[in-house]
Amino acid sequence: MEQQREEGAEGPLDPRDWEETRGADQQQVHEAPPEPHDQEYQWHTGVTREHGAEDAVEFIDVVKAFGRNRVLNGLNLGLPDGQISMILGPSGTGKSVCIKHMVGLLYPDEGDVLVHGQSVPAMRDDELFEMRKKFGVLFQDGALFGSMNVYDNTAFPLRQHTDKGEDEIREIVMRRLTEVGLAAATEKMPNELSGGMRKRAGFARALVLDPDIVLFDEPDSGLDPVRTALLCELIMEVHEENGGAYCVITHDIMSARRVADYIAILWKGRIVESGPASELFNSDNQFVRQFLSGEAQGPLGME
Numbered sequence: 001m002e003q004q005r006e007e008g009a010e011g012p013l014d015p016r017d018w019e020e021t022r023g024a025d026q027q028q029v030h031e032a033p034p035e036p037h038d039q040e041y042q043w044h045t046g047v048t049r050e051h052g053a054e055d056a057v058e059f060i061d062v063v064k065a066f067g068r069n070r071v072l073n074g075l076n077l078g079l080p081d082g083q084i085s086m087i088l089g090p091s092g093t094g095k096s097v098c099i100k101h102m103v104g105l106l107y108p109d110e111g112d113v114l115v116h117g118q119s120v121p122a123m124r125d126d127e128l129f130e131m132r133k134k135f136g137v138l139f140q141d142g143a144l145f146g147s148m149n150v151y152d153n154t155a156f157p158l159r160q161h162t163d164k165g166e167d168e169i170r171e172i173v174m175r176r177l178t179e180v181g182l183a184a185a186t187e188k189m190p191n192e193l194s195g196g197m198r199k200r201a202g203f204a205r206a207l208v209l210d211p212d213i214v215l216f217d218e219p220d221s222g223l224d225p226v227r228t229a230l231l232c233e234l235i236m237e238v239h240e241e242n243g244g245a246y247c248v249i250t251h252d253i254m255s256a257r258r259v260a261d262y263i264a265i266l267w268k269g270r271i272v273e274s275g276p277a278s279e280l281f282n283s284d285n286q287f288v289r290q291f292l293s294g295e296a297q298g299p300l301g302m303e
Contacts, residue, residue, distance in 0.1 A: 053080035055114070056213055056245035057102050062111035063269075064097060071097050072108070073269030079262070084239055084246040086256050086277075088291065089266035095249040098266070099215050102247075103135055104128045115213070133161065136206030136214040140221045144190040144201055150177070151186035154205045161209065176204040179238055196227040200234065207238070216248040220255050232258040253294055257281070265291060 055078035064072040071094040079085045087095050100106040101113045104120050113120045115131060123131060144153045154173045158164055164172075177183050180200040190198060199219060206214055216235070220228040236259050239246050250256065256263060256277065264274035265288055273280060273288050281292055290297070 053082050055079060056081040056116060057247070058114040059098070059101070060112045060114070062101065062108040062113060064094075064101070064106065064108050071269055072101075075111070075266075075270055077264055077266075077271050077274065079245055079247050079264075081245045082243055083261035084235065084248065084259050085262040085264065086248045086250060086260040087264050087266055088251060088253075088256055090291075091251060093266050094269055095251075095266055096217055099137075099217055099247075099249060102213075102215065103132055103137070133209060134212040136209060136211035138199070138202045138206045138214070138216045138219055140218050144193075144198055144205075146190050149187050149189055150182060150193070150201050153190070153201060154208060157205060158208050172208055173204075176207045177201075179207070179241070180204045180234060194227075195222050196231065199223065199231055203234070203238070207242070210242075211244065213245045213247065216246070216250075218250050219248065220250055220252045225254070228252065228255060229258065235259055253292055256292070 057079040059072075059075045059077040062072050062075040063070065075094075075098075077087075077098075087098060089095055097106065101108060101120070102115065104123065107121045112122075115134065118127075118131070120128070120131065144150075145156070148156070151173060154177060155169050158169045158172060174183060174186075177186065180203050182197065182200055182204060185193070185197065185201075188197075190201075193201065203219075219231055219235070223231065232255050235246065235248070248255070248259070260277040262275070263277045263280040265272040265280070267287065273283055273285055280288060283289060283292075289295075
């Protein structure tokens with residue numbers, strides 16, 4: 001099995017890593033409660049509300065540490081197929097580390113990560129290469145190649161990982177660019193695009209291999225409120241047309257209100273609560289209420 005990349009592992013997902021390593025009734029399930037003296041996890045009820053679908057991705061008792069810093073600490077989480085999920089939480093709480101575990105850029109020190117029921121850490125290199133074809137990834141800044149125009153950036157995964165001819169590639173690329181409103185921008189270079197256009201181009205590229213699962217690593221980062229709202233609308237429209245499991249990593253509450261079907265709140269390496277968005281926004285958990293309302297008063301401080 002390939003050596004996982006540890007350096008900078010707590011930061012955002014890096015496209016260089018991705019390319020370098022590529023080949024009915026509500027039920028509540030509770031994690032083991034914290035010990036009475038463990039005040040650090042007093043708000044982590046571990047309540048998991050039924051979402052009515054099979055899990056596309058599942059974390060089972062995942063622990064991951066970098067040196068003395070334990071980023072994930074017994075993480076249990078399921079992301080439903082056919083829905084738009086959001087992993088929300090304060091900055092630096094391990095959201096991007098979750099994405100890296102999904103695609104096998106990192107492996108858990110303890111526990112397991114399943115994609116469509118298959119253990120990612122147990123995969124051989126060739127199996128991992130094939131598994132990654134199930135994923136499309138929109139990186140934080142779009143991560144376009146500066147020397148390629150929009151068309152060639154979008155076509156890159158098809159040329160790199162399929163044997164399709166250029167006529168078929170063109171049909172796929174133009175269909176995806178049309179979906180994101182960039183059909184007239186094929187010849188533009190990345191430095192000629194606005195931040196919102198770069199995100200949309202990156203979204204088109206993430207879709208060209210018809211992935212089962214699409215990951216968004218803070219897609220609203222660097223965008224103004226209007227362009228963030230437009231990108232959220234685009235995510236919902238494309239998901240309605242294509243289906244699949246979408247997972248958005250963010251700490252933007254307005255984006256969650258706009259697009260999320262399912263929400264998981266991550267803090268200190270564990271899920272505080274998770275479930276359908278409408279239920280989470282009405283949770284009686286003090287931490288969940290504070291975070292989803294953006295209030296200053298509550299369990300979360302400046303630490």
